[in-house]
Amino acid sequence: MNKDVVITCAITGDDRKVKNNPKCPVTPEEIANSAIEAARAGAAIVHIHVRDPETGDFSPETKYYREVVKRIRESDVNPVINLTAGMGGYMCLNDDGIESGLGEGTDFVSQRTRMKHIIELYEEGVYAPEIATLDCGSLNFGNENRTYISPPGYLRQGLEIARDLGVRIELEMFDTGNLWHCLEMHREGLIKDPMMSQICTNIPWGMPMNMALQSSLISMLPQNSFWSMFAIGRMQMPMVAGAVLLGGNVRVGLEDNLYLSRGVYATNAELVEKARSIIENMGATVRGADYARERLAL
Template sequence: MSAETIITCAVTGSSLTPSMSPYLPITPEQIAKDSIDAVRAGASVVHLHARDPNDGRPTNDLAVWKEFVPAIRANCEGIINMSASRGATADERVSAVLALRPEIATVIVGSMNYGRFRKAEDQKAVEFKYQWERELLSGPDAYEVVTSNTFGKIGRMIDMLIDADIAMEFECYDVGHLYILDYHLQSKKVKGPIIVQFLTGILGGIPSEVDHLVHLRQTSERLFGRDCVLFTHGTGTRNMRAAATGALMGTHVRIGQEDNLFDKPGVLFKSNAAQVEKVSRILDDLNCKIATPAAARKILGLGERVALP
């Protein structure tokens, strides 16, 4: 494992909603500012989703992505990691990625029951400003959601991103997803180290307890070798604890407003930068050296930063 720890900041996602916190970045301007501030606070990677600026609804509209990705690229040294998770087909999911060419794209490598209603419970959300939030988190459909990441869809996304020479972070919600990834890697040549993100704590996926995190690391190293690059994060209020555990195991870490909004019970984080500052203090207390963006690029096999228009 690396002697330096990379901090990824997941700036805004698709399952926590505006009614949960006034500090969740929604508009392109807010997402860009929070991303730049997070990098200045110590994050090397910003993991991004796009939202409709009118009501915060998740979107994969290229026009929205274009309003903040170039601004982040132009104003900080951070590594841009775009989620490729929205859309019915593989082509739809990677459409914005192929257009904007981030250094990394995140590919989810398994299907599962996704208990979205637990998000509302965990973040203490009982009132919603927008109807789409209520339907997403507490309506009947919240109990019927299955994330669909088929073998065909995953394989098609990997092929397209290899052809585009865009690095991939493989997001795994459970141990079985590691074996799905291994199946694909038997026939697909991914350039550079295998980057795996342990996404833990989703109801329907693996919990964030220490024994599960250790099992994920051991299984990953057995399948992909000790040169694989591993990240740990937990969703919900156990996020910082999961990050600290990951750092002690020698993995890199992810925090951010996508995964958790609360610093402590009843106290909201006021920004992504505040989350980066907190995890940086924790890492410093654990004598973990924090990677700069330049060091992170080397660890992730990305090469030198390339300026894009």
């Protein structure tokens, strides 16, 4: 069991479910305010996607990331800021493959383009994040012909870009082979210690939420790794307890779950508060951003 727990709050995701919860933040100001509230509630790390303020759809625009980071940094809290680097990976196919062209929703771009906002913020040198997240493998999404593509060559490019910038990488693992590949890249020296992993479960059709499976994966992580784990939907809070029992840290937030309880829409701060209550009732301590920075050698 982990006695010193770091909570990550994933503020808003990259799909359109935001429209199903009126409390989901959309504009840069709303996203920043929600992150600030989550930090006040106990989140040491805030994981950020941004959206087009007009449409609510996800956006890769650096200007929105810049505004969010600026607002958080100028607030009365100082969480570790973690920006996604995974936008631009969807491949949508028609039933005839690519004979009639790619399907609607395809946004597949290079790894450098996926990380364009990270690169630009580091080049500007003012509102650069401390962490960026890489999705560590390809995954079928849903029951249609939509796949997220993150091939080995792209991941190596992403790690090389991060190394050159000096940004810490969080490795999001959606299936067992993702860890296998990350261990190889760690052996190659592309991932610096302590290796930071986010084990993502219950996302169809990736890794099921199964404590025996997750326990076996955790046993393969390098010594002194910093790892967290989450599940989506109604299994978000049970996984908080599961992650702590297995010795890890936790992630909650509206990216992964819209509800506080059945039929009751949540805010990010409420989800953090609920997770904090679970953690503290288990006899563990919720640690802050300074602890996370020290643990991750930021």
